[in-house]
Amino acid sequence: MKLIGSNTSPYVRKVRVVMAEKKLDYxxxxxxxxxxxxxxHLSNPLGKVPCLVMEDGSALYDSRVIAEYLDTLTPVCKLLPANGNGRDRADVKVWEALADGVLDAAVLVRLEKTLRPQEQQSPQWMARQLGKVHAGLAVMAEKLGExxxxxxxxxxxxxxxxxxxLGWLAFRFPDIAWRDDYPNLAKLHDKLAERASFRDTAPFEG
Structure with missing residues (x-):
């Protein structure tokens, strides 16, 4: 398998973490x-990463689709409950949708700031997106609890x-004080950062 991606994309990192946890070669x-x-775009007509190219040349895209598929390839470190446990499986996917939604909003703000001239940027629109980020973080912290x-x-x-x-927010938005506001999220992030799968995929430029 071949994974097309970047060293900075949090969606690519998600797939790389899954592949590391599942001990898959790629x-x-x-x-x-x-x-x-x-x-x-030769493999994904949407021109987005991550894109997983299979041995037969077919491709999977969207990190959620790829991660769910990868979890079926080996019983090592099962990351999704079995299909028979529908509610738990749905709850995991809701967490994933929440995390990805926070990223979606934050990525839009970054693109607005980096790709559009300052005079064309919309502070109101960026504030709306950042509102989604903060709302998502608050729900994450509430759901996580202790x-x-x-x-x-x-x-x-x-x-x-x-x-x-959380890792991407720390990387791209250090001014968002989620560590101070939500110590339980910071504790979770720090614990995850100790895993080899997270350590080896930390985002960096270049």
């Missing part, structure tokens, strides 16, 4: 979707998604 191909020479992991005692895809979201 090659990692870097691609900058904003560069003129980007090639990801549990060791998002779903209680078990490490799941929910923790992977939340850990990648």
């Amino acid at each position: 090659s990692f191909e870097l691609d900058n979707v904003w560069a003129a020479e980007t090639q990801v 549990q060791p992991f998002c779903m209680g005692k078990s490490y799941t895809l929910a923790d992977v998604a939340v850990g990648c979201a």
